[in-house]
Amino acid sequence: MDSLISSLQKVIPFDASQRSLWISIASIAFNPTAWNIVARNEHRNRTLTRRVFGGNARIGCYFLAVMIFSFGMLRDSLYTAALLEQPQKAMLSKPWDTIVPAGLAIVGQIFVLTSTWQLGITGTFLGDYFGILMDSKVEGFPFNVLRDPMYVGSTMCFAAGALWYERPAGLLITLYVYIVYVIALRFEGPFTDMIYSTRELSKSQDKAELKKDL
Numbered sequence: 001m002d003s004l005i006s007s008l009q010k011v012i013p014f015d016a017s018q019r020s021l022w023i024s025i026a027s028i029a030f031n032p033t034a035w036n037i038v039a040r041n042e043h044r045n046r047t048l049t050r051r052v053f054g055g056n057a058r059i060g061c062y063f064l065a066v067m068i069f070s071f072g073m074l075r076d077s078l079y080t081a082a083l084l085e086q087p088q089k090a091m092l093s094k095p096w097d098t099i100v101p102a103g104l105a106i107v108g109q110i111f112v113l114t115s116t117w118q119l120g121i122t123g124t125f126l127g128d129y130f131g132i133l134m135d136s137k138v139e140g141f142p143f144n145v146l147r148d149p150m151y152v153g154s155t156m157c158f159a160a161g162a163l164w165y166e167r168p169a170g171l172l173i174t175l176y177v178y179i180v181y182v183i184a185l186r187f188e189g190p191f192t193d194m195i196y197s198t199r200e201l202s203k204s205q206d207k208a209e210l211k212k213d214l
Contacts, residue, residue, distance in 0.1 A: 014169035111153030
């Protein structure tokens with residue numbers, strides 16, 4: 001591990017001794033991991049719906065949405081705190097040192113906000129794991145441009161922060177964010193597809209039964 005850190009420091013200056021760096025890294029991994037575990041448990045056992053919110057799946061989903069949003073804000077603040085304790089080095093010449101990070105942040109937020117608008121609260125915050133399924137696949141912007149615009153937008157915002165504060169360490173963290181999201185999608189995507197496939201299979205079976213009755 002020490003040799004890997006030393007090799008990276010020769011390419012990108014960062015201070016591995018700062019506790020804030022490792023706290024930020026831990027928080028980035030915690031969020032998608034925790035929410036996928038909670039959501040999968042909800043799909044299988046309905047723990048929040050039945051045991052906490054009296055059978056109301058929508059309130060359970062709203063509760064999870066508040067938790068995800070709150071921990072996301074905490075993660076972002078920890079990231080900023082970590083950046084400010086890292087070595088500073090100009091990475092872009094003027095005026096690009098302002099234009100590029102501002103552009104990344106704006107486009108990234110557009111992807112995140114429009115994704116939320118298209119999906120709604122339950123669609124954004126794992127409502128399908130609570131049994132709150134969307135009627136059809138969302139195909140409007142930004143989903144007609146990117147498969148996972150929310151994750152892409154979030155990654156762009158991390159990169160924007162690194163460039164804005166001129167902290168090369170932030171680019172390493174951004175790469176780490178991308179890897180964490182790719183891993184999360186490998187678990188989240190197929191499981192979500194399974195939920196909707198099960199619904200379609202159930203619909204087909206219901207139609208077949210109805211035809212038999214007729």
